[in-house]
Amino acid sequence: MSSPVFRGLAVAALAAAIPALPLAAQELRIGFASEPSSADPHFHNVGPNNQMRRNLFESLVGTDEAQQLLPLLATSWEPISDTAWQFNLRQDVTFSDGSPFDAHDVVYTVCRIPGVPDSPSLFTTYTGGIVDMEVPDPHTLIVHSAEPYPLMPTEFSTFGIISARANGVDGAAIEFSPDGCGDLNYPGTQAFNDGSAAIGTGPFLMESFRRGEGITLVRNPDYWGEPAAWERVTMLPLTSAGPRVAALIAGDVDLIENPPLQDLERLRSDDSLRVVQGISNRVIYIHLDHEQVPSPMITGTDGVNPLQDIRVREALSIAVNRDAIVERIMGGVAVSAGELLPPGMFGAHEEGDLPPQAFDAERAQALLAEAGYPNGFGITLGTPNDRYINDAQVSQAVAQMWSRIGVTTEIDASTASTFFSRRNAQEFSAYLAGWGAGTGEMSSPLRALLATRNPDTGMGGTNAGRYANPEMDAILMEALRTVDDAAREQLLRDASRMAMEDFAIIPLHYEVSPWAMVATVDYTPRADQYTLPYDVRPAQ
Amino acid sequence: MSVTDQPVATAIAVDPGKRWRIARTVAGVAVLGALALLFSGFGVASFAVRVVLLVGLVVLAAGLLQGRMHKFFSSPSAYVATACLLLLVILAIFATEISPQNPYDLRQLDIMDGRQPPGSTNFSGTMTYHLGTDEQGRDIWSGILYGLRVSLSVSIVATLIAMAIGVVVGIYAAWAGGRIEAVLMRIVDFQLSFPSILVALMLMAAFGRGLDKIVIALVIVQWAYYARTVRGTALSETRKEYIDAARGLGLPDWRIVFGHLLPNCIPPLIVISTVQVANTIVLESSLSFLGVGVPITQPSLGLLIANGYDYMLSGQYWMSMYPGVALLAIVASINMVGDRLRDTLNPRLTR
Numbered sequence A: 001m002s003s004p005v006f007r008g009l010a011v012a013a014l015a016a017a018i019p020a021l022p023l024a025a026q027e028l029r030i031g032f033a034s035e036p037s038s039a040d041p042h043f044h045n046v047g048p049n050n051q052m053r054r055n056l057f058e059s060l061v062g063t064d065e066a067q068q069l070l071p072l073l074a075t076s077w078e079p080i081s082d083t084a085w086q087f088n089l090r091q092d093v094t095f096s097d098g099s100p101f102d103a104h105d106v107v108y109t110v111c112r113i114p115g116v117p118d119s120p121s122l123f124t125t126y127t128g129g130i131v132d133m134e135v136p137d138p139h140t141l142i143v144h145s146a147e148p149y150p151l152m153p154t155e156f157s158t159f160g161i162i163s164a165r166a167n168g169v170d171g172a173a174i175e176f177s178p179d180g181c182g183d184l185n186y187p188g189t190q191a192f193n194d195g196s197a198a199i200g201t202g203p204f205l206m207e208s209f210r211r212g213e214g215i216t217l218v219r220n221p222d223y224w225g226e227p228a229a230w231e232r233v234t235m236l237p238l239t240s241a242g243p244r245v246a247a248l249i250a251g252d253v254d255l256i257e258n259p260p261l262q263d264l265e266r267l268r269s270d271d272s273l274r275v276v277q278g279i280s281n282r283v284i285y286i287h288l289d290h291e292q293v294p295s296p297m298i299t300g301t302d303g304v305n306p307l308q309d310i311r312v313r314e315a316l317s318i319a320v321n322r323d324a325i326v327e328r329i330m331g332g333v334a335v336s337a338g339e340l341l342p343p344g345m346f347g348a349h350e351e352g353d354l355p356p357q358a359f360d361a362e363r364a365q366a367l368l369a370e371a372g373y374p375n376g377f378g379i380t381l382g383t384p385n386d387r388y389i390n391d392a393q394v395s396q397a398v399a400q401m402w403s404r405i406g407v408t409t410e411i412d413a414s415t416a417s418t419f420f421s422r423r424n425a426q427e428f429s430a431y432l433a434g435w436g437a438g439t440g441e442m443s444s445p446l447r448a449l450l451a452t453r454n455p456d457t458g459m460g461g462t463n464a465g466r467y468a469n470p471e472m473d474a475i476l477m478e479a480l481r482t483v484d485d486a487a488r489e490q491l492l493r494d495a496s497r498m499a500m501e502d503f504a505i506i507p508l509h510y511e512v513s514p515w516a517m518v519a520t521v522d523y524t525p526r527a528d529q530y531t532l533p534y535d536v537r538p539a540q
Numbered sequence B: 001m002s003v004t005d006q007p008v009a010t011a012i013a014v015d016p017g018k019r020w021r022i023a024r025t026v027a028g029v030a031v032l033g034a035l036a037l038l039f040s041g042f043g044v045a046s047f048a049v050r051v052v053l054l055v056g057l058v059v060l061a062a063g064l065l066q067g068r069m070h071k072f073f074s075s076p077s078a079y080v081a082t083a084c085l086l087l088l089v090i091l092a093i094f095a096t097e098i099s100p101q102n103p104y105d106l107r108q109l110d111i112m113d114g115r116q117p118p119g120s121t122n123f124s125g126t127m128t129y130h131l132g133t134d135e136q137g138r139d140i141w142s143g144i145l146y147g148l149r150v151s152l153s154v155s156i157v158a159t160l161i162a163m164a165i166g167v168v169v170g171i172y173a174a175w176a177g178g179r180i181e182a183v184l185m186r187i188v189d190f191q192l193s194f195p196s197i198l199v200a201l202m203l204m205a206a207f208g209r210g211l212d213k214i215v216i217a218l219v220i221v222q223w224a225y226y227a228r229t230v231r232g233t234a235l236s237e238t239r240k241e242y243i244d245a246a247r248g249l250g251l252p253d254w255r256i257v258f259g260h261l262l263p264n265c266i267p268p269l270i271v272i273s274t275v276q277v278a279n280t281i282v283l284e285s286s287l288s289f290l291g292v293g294v295p296i297t298q299p300s301l302g303l304l305i306a307n308g309y310d311y312m313l314s315g316q317y318w319m320s321m322y323p324g325v326a327l328l329a330i331v332a333s334i335n336m337v338g339d340r341l342r343d344t345l346n347p348r349l350t351r
Helices: A004-017 A020-026 A049-056 A103-115 A189-193 A239-251 A261-269 A310-318 A323-330 A359-369 A391-406 A416-424 A441-451 A470-481 A485-501 B003-015 B016-040 B049-064 B076-093 B139-177 B178-192 B196-207 B211-238 B241-248 B253-289 B300-314 B318-345
Strands: A026-032 A061-063 A069-072 A074-081 A084-089 A131-139 A140-145 A202-209 A215-217 A234-236 A253-259 A273-288 A334-338 A380-385 A408-414 A428-438 A504-520
Touching: A026 A239, A026 A391, A026 A428, A061 A189, A061 A391, A069 A074, A069 A084, A084 A103, A103 A140, A103 A239, A131 A239, A131 A408, A140 A470, A202 A323, A234 B241, A239 A253, A239 A504, A253 B253, A261 A273, A261 A504, A273 A310, A273 A391, A273 A441, A310 A359, A323 A334, A323 A391, A323 A504, A380 A391, A380 A416, A391 A408, A391 A428, A391 B076, A408 A416, A416 B178, A428 A441, A470 B049, B016 B049, B016 B139, B076 B318, B139 B253, B139 B318, B178 B211, B196 B211, B196 B253, B211 B253, B241 B253, B253 B318, B300 B318
Parallel strands: A026 A234, A026 A253, A380 A408, A380 A428
Antiparallel strands: A061 A069, A074 A084, A084 A140, A131 A140, A202 A215, A215 A234, A253 A504, A273 A428, A273 A504, A334 A504
């Protein structure tokens, strides 16, 4: 009677007798649109990986839904001189193997970041500016930079901290050097994928990671903060939109990211489901060729590059009916853009201060005539067809609108990898693309898309239109040196306005990211478009 | 008077077969010429050229069936399939005149009219979208007509070129024999061992989008079928007495091949080429559906279906369904006509 088997059966029977609700509520299944390439937090600086990383490895600084900074492993931070920031770290935090967290782990992490083998894109973008790190006591970290570095706390929100002790390294003995700290027994990427090195301070522990099949997480019972609401989280890669929606409707998953726009209406009308949406930090824009004469895909101008004329750029911008695109192509799930970052984010103008260019086809035609192209010209618009929401359709709509004012537009659509390599080779006179401000503030798009290109400093890294405006560069550089928040924000706004009034780029809209879920759970939309299981709550 | 007229009248009445042969040749040349004109860019939209094309096609088909018309139409399904095919071909050839909108002219599209259900009128009230619109505001009915034209012309041109290449390779292999035959046929075997959709996908990924590129890709994946068929037929024909007789007369090889061998290899070619046109349409549609075929601003049937596919689950069925029905109709009617042709032209089935 009291054999273990019998007891096991009795427990099972009891468990079965208890209503399934609490059990079900403990497990969360999420259908993801894209899957991380690795569980290594420093392997690949790309959205799906950074999203996955937040479950297991925390950063010093956290970000909220609107990408404003908040304390995480650091409880506070302040500049102590023009070129140094002090971070005060949280006490009593342990890694999942039991080793305590302190400032040496941060140094260890920053030491590992530049040397991850075979990394497709390193996190040195965020740590490259660090010239020295000091640890006056285990829970205080002082970070030095060569130049004034107002974005330092933002940079520390981008990478997760791994444990030195768990890898058999005595943190106190590490000598930090920006050129490398020597061989510190860094775990390999494979060790993260098989779970042996997946030791972090995050709210979840990794149970399994199988590419193509899914990731399972279990609650970290020793988490320093509020424990996660879910005992177990299953993350399934459902990369095709149709099957993802079908899985939600069939009850195979509890929450999906990026339900296709055309299904939102139907999902909303279903009482057992919930749809939430929030504006993202990603702007969809058209960049124009400011440099090449003649420009590769322009016809009918006798070798002149018409895009160097501000009147032509303005005409192309006001010829686009942004509201029509938002309503018709994006199904209302987007917001017309007047600059490169939506209102409410750091460095963006307040709502209405720099509104989207109003649609005016007649004035566009007049401007073209004034610029010497009364009969327009021919142009080809390059676009990816699988990267952004409805990207090729948006491009076609723009082509319609440009063709109407006499600029005969053809579309050159290709898959993202092909598109981006051709874009970087400056094969397009005009191309549609998107930019998500990873740091959540205006310097990100300005630095990448509009600053004069300089491969050494990384400025203008994605400025394939080669816009160059020394005046704007100067304001932007000053902003990047200004530690005072209010002054920096004003400088960023000035730089943005200057570029927009020069029609340097044609912002179209900000993507709005939707999530769909069963009505028993709730999620607050995030501007960074991440789906974080920790923030998914059982509905009230 | 009647005495002098007599010989002339009999001369004309004597050989109806010969007149059909002449008509067939003239029609064939006219069709090829019209196709070449339509594709070369001269007189692209010229109405007269397209009338010639249609008349030529009809005469060519009638000439082909001359004397066997009764047999061809002995099944009721032949009437339906032929009528359906003829209708679709007319729709495709005269798409410009019939369609209310030019779906390839971006200036005529209005995204404010996007995703309208069938029967709705456009924003300015000037036309009715009988089959609805896709998300760009493209009239589905016009899109189908133009798409039919793209699908049909791409497939026919690709089939003709592939057939020409295949015939040359096949006959040469059969005639030359020995090592040349072995090498050529192993190339054919090698080519046919790959699924054609896979080869075409790789080619299109390398070439990029465009009508000319899709034709090239389709030719590359199709020629081997013809080469194999022609070689088989030619092999059995070369053993026949009339070839020996021609050899015995001391005719040069090229005359035997083109004057005697080739004409006798044609009936099976016609049958497989009709079926291949249908296959080519399906292949072209698949490529366009997968996003590597025609340019997105000039949709063929496959791309129209792909455009609407995202909306299928959302209840906006018309964007995919009507082009799908059109694709089904054209492929089914070509296949049925091809079947009837096979039954009519295959001498073995008459025994």
